[in-house]
Amino acid sequence: MTNGKTMVEEFVKLVxxxxxxxxxxxxxxxxxxxxxxxxxLNPLWQDNAFAEKSRYKNIxxxxxxxxxxxxxxxxxxxxxxxxLRANINGGTEVEYFKPIKAGDTITTIxxxxxxxxxxxxxxxxxxxxxxxxxxxxxxxxxxxxxxxxIHR
Numbered sequence: 525m526t527n528g529k530t531m532v533e534e535f536v537k538l539v540x541x542x543x544x545x546x547x548x549x550x551x552x553x554x555x556x557x558x559x560x561x562x563x564x565l566n567p568l569w570q571d572n573a574f575a576e577k578s579r580y581k582n583i584x585x586x587x588x589x590x591x592x593x594x595x596x597x598x599x600x601x602x603x604x605x606x607x608l609r610a611n612i613n614g615g616t617e618v619e620y621f622k623p624i625k626a627g628d629t630i631t632t633i634x635x636x637x638x639x640x641x642x643x644x645x646x647x648x649x650x651x652x653x654x655x656x657x658x659x660x661x662x663x664x665x666x667x668x669x670x671x672x673x674i675h676r
Contacts (some may be wrong), residue, residue: 535639542635552626585624614672629661650675
């Protein structure tokens with residue numbers, strides 16, 4: 525897909541369309557592994573005894589834990605349409621409402637929330653905002669994550 529206008533039109537068709545929900549379990553070991561992988565040794569996400577004495581009564585995921593999941597189906601669809609290449613991460617914004625606790629079942633629903641075309645020094649840029657909503661097994665909103673991608 526070489527025509528920039530055609531590409532923008534393809535993205536615009538996807539705006540607001542929620543992808544199929546993805547469901548995953550926040551496993552205690554996965555939370556610990558993730559925290560170790562990012563070098564965050566806070567005992568709240570790694571030490572069972574410490575976490576049980578906290579106000580959460582359980583190990584919780586570090587703030588960035590939720591970014592590890594939630595985009596898979598939308599990204600797969602965009603890749604299949606040849607719409608995700610030469611992307612630059614334009615930033616991530618997260619609103620947190622509840623912690624993710626070990627054992628929670630999290631449902632994520634992703635959608636392309638916005639598309640804008642801008643002119644850059646090297647030509648046309650397409651700004652994509654992907655929004656992912658996270659809810660737990662109780663139907664409570666855990667977080668909303670907005671990822672901005674710059675497509676050139």
